[in-house]
Amino acid sequence: MNREQLRLIDNLSKELAEGNLAIFAGAGFSRAAGFVDWKSLLKPIADDLELDVEREWDLVTLAQYHANVNLTNRAKLNQLLVTEFSANVAPTENHAILARLPIQTYWTTNYDRLIETALQNNEKVADIKYTTKQLATTRPKRDAVVYKMHGDVEHASDAVLIRDDYERYHVKMQPFITALSGDLIAKTFLFLGFSFSDPNLEYILSRVRIQFAQDQRQHYCILRKASKEPREGQADFEYRQRKEELFKGELLRVGIKVIYVDLFSEITDILKAIEHRHKKKTIFISGAAHDYSPWTEAESEQFVYNLSKAISAKQYRVISGFGLGIGSAVITGVLEQTIMNGGRLDSDQLILRPFPQSQSGQKPLNELWTEYRHNMLAHAGIAIFLFGNKLKDGELVLSNGMREEFDIAVANGIFVIPIGITGSISAELWKEVIQGYDESKYEHGKKITPLLDELGDEATTLNRAQEVILTLLPLI
Incomplete structure (x- = not known):
């Protein structure tokens, strides 16, 4: 241009x-x-x-x-x-x-x-x-x-x-x-x-x-x-x-x-x-957790709450699908930050898209969920991935929905930030990001690299992960 x-x-x-x-x-x-x-x-x-x-x-x-x-x-x-x-x-x-x-x-x-x-x-x-x-x-x-x-x-x-x-x-x-x-x-x-x-x-x-x-x-x-x-x-x-x-x-x-x-x-x-440029101010938060290992449930919910609140304080808009064990903490964090600033919660701060749980039309539920994910991610410029597991037939498995959201995000050029230290599928997604990351594609690529590395380092605490993400966002 x-x-x-x-x-x-x-x-x-x-x-x-x-x-x-x-x-x-x-x-x-x-x-x-x-x-x-x-x-x-x-x-x-x-x-x-x-x-x-x-x-x-x-x-x-x-x-x-x-x-x-x-x-x-x-x-x-x-x-x-x-x-x-x-x-x-x-x-x-x-x-x-x-x-x-x-x-x-x-x-x-x-x-x-x-x-x-x-x-x-x-x-x-x-x-x-x-x-x-x-x-x-x-x-x-x-x-x-x-x-x-x-x-x-x-x-x-x-x-x-x-x-x-x-x-x-x-x-x-x-x-x-x-x-x-x-x-x-x-x-x-x-x-x-x-x-x-x-x-x-x-x-x-x-x-x-x-x-x-x-x-x-x-x-x-x-x-x-x-x-x-x-x-x-x-x-x-x-x-x-x-x-x-x-x-x-x-x-x-x-x-x-x-x-x-x-x-x-x-x-x-x-x-x-x-x-x-507009989408870079909108962050999609993907997460689901039946099990919060290696962290406790209380630590994890506090982390998601603090992170969502801090992101909202930086004037970013949040989109979320109300994932299991994650959605409530996202809502509370954004809501509290908005009220503290004397504002009212609307689509400028938070967009929630709870997934339908029963099929009411002719379209199969899995196809409807895929459309849902495409629609949500169409508004975002950055996607954060947390945890990522669920119970299936009584057995703990990785979240295939989060995998689909990650693939859609990558295909649409959205900057993906898996928080590897939260485990489950986020740990796998973090490894993929590190292996495929090309810092030459970004203006601040060299500054981004060590920050992404920290998000999967076992020595990184949840509090440090929040600091890393808040440092990353303006560099993207």
Whole structure:
């Protein structure tokens, strides 16, 4: 990544941590999922008018031409919208990353439901707004608000499609403009999926420009840098480069700083880097213990309690599956630390995911547990493993669930910290980590190595193990 992209990651990570980051998604953000762009959508309309869609630059007016010829009957346009955007298409990786992040505000000019689906897949409650009446209501326990300022695919007749719709927007949809203006003042937006040809962009920019004048918040837009097309002449390419530079200045005039990428895949890399920074503040604690050897039960529970409390005091969020003999101590530690600070316990401090113990649906219980583990670990950047045994048919065995959680964590690039001195499967996992650890992969790799070694050293006490972990966390 270049310096400009790294600065963008720094700035957006800071805004995300402070709860100020919002997303504005354009047509290009859905295209990677398989949906059509505006030109493809309106090609049948252009064919009806005996026009070449490739030669038309004002696609909103093209749609208006069709409505004019058909005496304002836009039934074909509505049907195209329903046909093209109702497909059962899965959200992209970019949608999934954003849905995992604690982003509470989404704006989009898209008609599809990819953002809502991605949030739902992440077990988040989305409050969808595509009519002015919906702005006056609030969905209970919502995690995010999705403003669909140009309508929804299931209500195509009310969607903003033709020039008439845009011209009446400031009257008919004024509350949306007011809401957007307020968010643009209070939040930092990342614009994704916009291009020079996006027919909606000029309307958004005009609203931003009129509202903010010279006193505007810094927003960001990621665009693909112009590259020479096959068979394109040098003069034509240089012309597009000049236009690109002028367009960059126009966006900056309305408070939107452009960050360029050479490939669209780099956008995913940027979003992954932001997620990685965010996830490093979330720690998954995996543990189960029927037997606490080589320690006593009281020593072990006190250790888990003290460790969880200390982690919470360092402003880390804890995720736990409420493991046997471990879960209660994790809860108590985080809860006590939160109350001592005068706060209230919520998902910013602790996420608990007790495993279902009986099969209620068609999916086998072991498959459901695997999905559970993937879902929990998707939020974490660090995973700590403690003890790891259970009774099976009256016999003490190693915890296969913890082994699965470890494998999932490693596969997803999560930094794993097995506390080997707690024995059971954690001791085995610690040996694997030590054997496979490559300090060159980490900025502070040389400092991390001796600390990991201590966590499996028989001379290390539980109190020292806690000190080691608290020293490790900021180095990762």
